[in-house]
Amino acid sequence: MGLIIFMIMKKAKSGITYLVAFVLPVILVAIAWWLNGVYPGSKLSVLASDSFTQTVNFYDAFHxxxxxxxxxxxxxxGSLGVNFLGIYSYYLGGVVTPxxxxxxxxxxxxxxxxxxxIKIGLAGVTAFWYAKTSFRLQTWQNHLLAxxxxxxxxGLAFAEQPMWLDTLYILPIIIIGINRVIDGKGGNILIFGYFLLFITNFYMAYIVGIFSFLYFCVGLYRRGELKQKLTWLAYGWRLVIALGLSAIIIIPTVVTMINTHIPLSKVNGLFTDNTGIWDLIIKNMVGVYDTTKFGTxxxxxxxxxxxxxxxxxxxxKKITKKSKIGMAVLLGCLCLGFYFQPFDLAWQGGHFPAMFLFRYSFLFSFLVIQLAGEAWETKPSFKLLSRIIISLGILMIVAYFGSFGHYHYLSVFNLLSTLIILAAYLVLFSLLTTDRQSVQKGIVIILSIMCCVELTGNAYGIFLGTKKEWHYPLNRLYTQNYPAISKIVSKYQKKDVPLRMESMDPVSRNDGFNYNYSSINLFSSMRNRPFMQQMNKLGxxxxxxxxxxxYGNNTVLMDSLLGNQLIIAKGKVNRVGYQTQPDVKPYHVYKNQYAAGLGTVTNDRILKLKLSNTDNLGNQSQLLNDLSQQNQTxxxxxxxxxxxxxxARISIQNNQFYGNMPSDQSVQRLTWKVKIPAHQQAYLSLYPLSGTNLGGLMSEVKVDKQGVNLTSxxxxxxxxxxxGxxxxxxxxxxxTNIWGSKQFRMVMPNVILMNTNRYEKSMTEVQRHAAKLKISGDTITGKVNVNRKNQVLVTSVPYDDGWRLTVNHQAASLKAIGGAFVGVKLHKGQNQVQLKYRPSGWYVGVIISSISLVLLIGEMVIKKRKNN
Known part of the structure; x- marks a missing residue:
């Protein structure tokens, strides 16, 4: 009985230590956010940067x-329809998202x-586990390292990209698994770690995959066992099994990436941008934040x-020469990426990031923890530690004064706070040399508190930098319109077809995911790129x-062809065919009487449709004529x-006009006059050319007595x-008011007129030939009757190889209409059409995962029998 009580108490004590490892970083990070005005129920939300436009909306969809x-x-x-498994594989994987x-x-x-x-807390738990199993240290030391x-x-600077934070708690598991394989122990932990990594985020899986292999090689080198074939086989077998188990996610994702056709980035120089000799010194000071945009x-x-x-x-001296060389090489591989473009490109999968650079730098941080743990367990002398502390302080002073303003974001406060903490550590280390246990315990407590203060201050500084650069948006920006838009969607949404609608005052570029309506808008790294390229040709x-x-700034013709049923706007909308509906404050609601259905039957001439790269209005006209079987201008x-x-500070030449303003914030005010004939929908065509700072260029357009006041x-x-x-x-x-770019160059603006009589006639024909299609999740079904040969069902569903088509219960091939939309060739008579979506590679992934699971179970059974 006493033994049972002892075992229970031992497990309870172990559980408490892991609970502390989880809770402590959570509390300190929460305090740092609170000091920046971010906490549950606060006016500010944590949704900085892409968290506002991507993360929170994709969480809504996963909900x-x-x-x-x-x-x-x-x-x-999003984008009228998109592979959600692809979005999941990049943004939503991990054990926490559910x-x-x-x-x-x-x-x-x-x-x-x-x-x-929670992800930050889990990183503390797995890091504590790693420290406990890897180093001969006291519990408090393991806690501080974790x-x-x-x-x-x-993790703090990239917190607005939470899909990358899962890797922080998975990495220690993988390293524990590799260490066990090298030690000749069980390797199931490695399988679990790799599997978790691969299904969580394929991008980070690539980065950690490279690093972990290098780590494995260095681990063997440190032991002088590089030629141990059995160890290589054990590692390779576990890697293959983990890849196989995760094939259900990995295979469809890889196929999606291949189909996306993103070319590899090109190296345009030897060195990475904005590098400096003091980079690693500067970024180890307390609270230093430069940017997560370009130039970081x-x-x-x-x-x-x-x-x-x-x-x-x-x-x-207690650490072997081989260990020092091996770890120096591993650190050097990371540093090569920090300073040289080719290596930076290799670490990040052949693509230079669009902001949030050096996405593999967390690996450097992990190696610092490992080196610290290995050194700490050897109990380095105070003499050595004091020399290091003093040298660090001198280097930081030299870096501050000797960089000549290169690190413009570095403040005196960063330097002084760092030097004060270094001095405090120097004093505390000297006091730890005493033999008096009571004094040592007190110093340990003070040292731990000092470490917590430093980390909290660092977190505060980084969050403050995020707040200044990206802003923590007001919570109400996300929540204030939710009741109204939800009410509109629920009122007009039908059970069997998603509601296609757009907002003229969007909250973000992914509102459809939040409010559950079908939108043209999409902002995502996982997307149907060929379809989006064709949509660009359609305006x-x-x-x-x-x-x-x-969606913004295109014609009503495309609105109707794509079946856009509703527009909501805080201002007035004056578009042909859009009928005013009861307002839902603060929105005006307009219903499109000419919206096409999900599919339209037309002749097979449309199979020859090819979209021009330069004439989007011509493409729109051709598409409408083919669908309506008309020949109209x-x-x-x-x-x-x-x-x-x-x-005005403009010049006009060769049908182009140039602006040259005193500053980016100067406003170029221009007034134009034009006579609009009867029965026309009018558009102002504003098209900036190369050489203009498009990122900042803004335009505001007002029309007297028409209620038009648009900013874009x-x-x-x-x-x-x-x-109008x-x-x-x-x-x-x-x-027109134009600002945001000191110099700009545009095609000379003109007015585009759309003949509303011809438009109404053609759209009426499109609606007359509409097919009745129903949607249930990822499946489209419908009965389509045709009385002529050579007919085609043209849908406004984005073309994707993942669609599987059956006509009258027989497999049939899809047609890509204009390279953009799903088309189906029809037989004369009745056609029972079904389109079902499974990402390309899904079934192959299921088979590979199933085989891998059988192999893993078989291996475990065999081992168990041998042990018995």
Whole structure:
């Protein structure tokens, strides 16, 4: 009985130590956020940067998946429809994300806050486990190392990208597994770690995969066992099994990435941008934050305490020469990436990041923790530690004064606080040399408190930097419109077809995921890039790597062809065919009487449709003519007259006009006049050319007596600004304000006129030939009757190889209409059509995962029998 009580107490004590490892970083990070005005119920939300536009909205979608309101494979919320498993594989993997189930969608900002803290806490738990199993240290020492790891600067600075934080708690598990394989012990922990890594985030899996292999090689080298074939086989077998188990996610993701056709980045120089000789010294000071945009240097700090011991690793005689060389090489591989473009590119998968640079820098932080643990267990002398502390202080002073302003974000406070903490550690280390146990215990407590103060101060400084650069947005920006938009969606949503609607005043570029309607807008690293490229040819802005597809500033013709049923706006909308519905404050609601259905039957001439790279209005006209079986001209251009504009600083040449302002914030005010004929929908065409700072260029357009007052960012919207619907001939005055770029160059603005009579006639024909299709999750079904040969069902569903088509229960091949939309060739008579979505590679992944699971179970059974 006494033995049982002893075992229970021992396990309880162990559980408490792990609980402390979890709770402590959570509390300290929460305090740092609280000091910056972010906490549950605060005015500010944690949704900085991409958390506002991506993370919280994708959490909303996953919430719907968990509640059975959306398919795990496909979502209709963004870009008219997109592979949701792909979004999951990058943004939503990990053991923590399912917590969103317990939050309401209107409270999802708090879910992001809680999930981020839990991931940081889990990093503390696994780091404590790693320290406990790897080093011969006292519990308090393991706790300090785990705390420093959990609160590394990388995790804090990149907290607005929480999908990368899972890797921080998975990495120690993988390293524990590798150490056990090298030791000849059981390797199931390695399988579990790799499996968790691969299904959580494929991008980080690539980075950690490279690092862990290098770590394995260095581990064998340190022991002089590089030629141990059995160890190599044990490692390779576990890696293969883990990859196989995760194939259910990895295979479809890889296929999606291949189909996305993103070219590899090109090296344009030897050195990485903004590098300096003092980078690693500067970024180890307390509270240093430069930027997470372009021009940053790596976030590597895990606190001064581990840094001191990590440096001592290379000066300790008890540590072998091989160990020092091996770890120096491993550190050097990371540093090569920090300073040289080719290595930086290799670490990040052949693509230079769009902001949030050096995404592998957390590996440097981990190595600092490992080196610190190995050095600390050898009990380095106070003489060595004092020399290191003094040298660090001198280096930091030299870096501050000798960088000549290169590190402009570095303040005197950063330097002084760092020097004070170094001095405090120096004093405490000297006191630890005493033989009096009571004094030592007191010093340990003070040392631990000092470490907590340093880490909290560092977290505060980084969050303050995030607040200044990205801003922690007000909670109400996310929540205030939720009741109104939810009411509108629930009123007009049908059970069998997603509601396609758009907001003229979007909260973010992924609102459809939040409010559960089908939108053209999408901002995601996982997307149907070929489709988005074709949509750009149809007038929707999607350029470069096509990370965005933007609804704003296109024609009503495309609105109707894509089946957009509703527009909501805080201002007035005057578009042909859009009928005013009862307001839901603060929104006006407009219903499109010419919205096409999900599918339209037309002749097979449309199979020859090829979209031009240069004429988006021509593409729109051709698509409508093919669908309506008409031959109409819908658009024409009308020249504008530039009126005298006091203070204008422009020049006009070769149908282009140039602006040259005193500063980026100077406003170029121009006034134009034009006569609009009767029965026209009018658009102002504003198209900036290369050489303009598109990132900052803004345009505001006002039309007298028409209620038009639109502001748009030119890099993020299309070129056609809606001037209204004119049933009678009208002369209008247009006021344009342009700012955000000191110099800009544009095609000479003109007015695009769309003939509303011809448009109405053609759209009526499209609606007359509509097919009745129903959607249930990831499946489209419908009966389509045709009385002629050579007919095609054209849908507004984005073309994707993942769609599986059956016609009359027989497998059939899809057609890509204009390279953009799903098309189906029909037989004369009745056609029972079914489209079911499974990401390409899904079934192969299921088979490989199943085989791998059988092999793993078989291995475990065989081992168990041998042991028995």
């Amino acid at each position: 719907d998946v968990l509640h059975g309101n959306q398919s795990w494979f496909y979502t209709w919320s 917590i969103v189930y317990f939050f309401s969608k209107s409270d999802m900002a708090n879910a992001v806050y809680v999930i981020t803290l 705390l420093c790891y959990a609160m590394m600067s990388f 240097i790596p976030f590597v700090s895990v606190g001064l305490l581990p840094l001191i011991f990590a440096i001592s690793f290379f000066f300790l 929707y802005r999607s350029t470069g790597d096509n990370l965005n597809l933007i 819908y658009f024409k251009q009308q020249a504008l007259k530039l009126l005298p504009s006091p203070g 960012r030119n890099s993020m919207t299309g070129q056609y600004i809606d001037l 619907n004119y049933k009678k001939a009208t002369t209008i005055t247009i006021h």
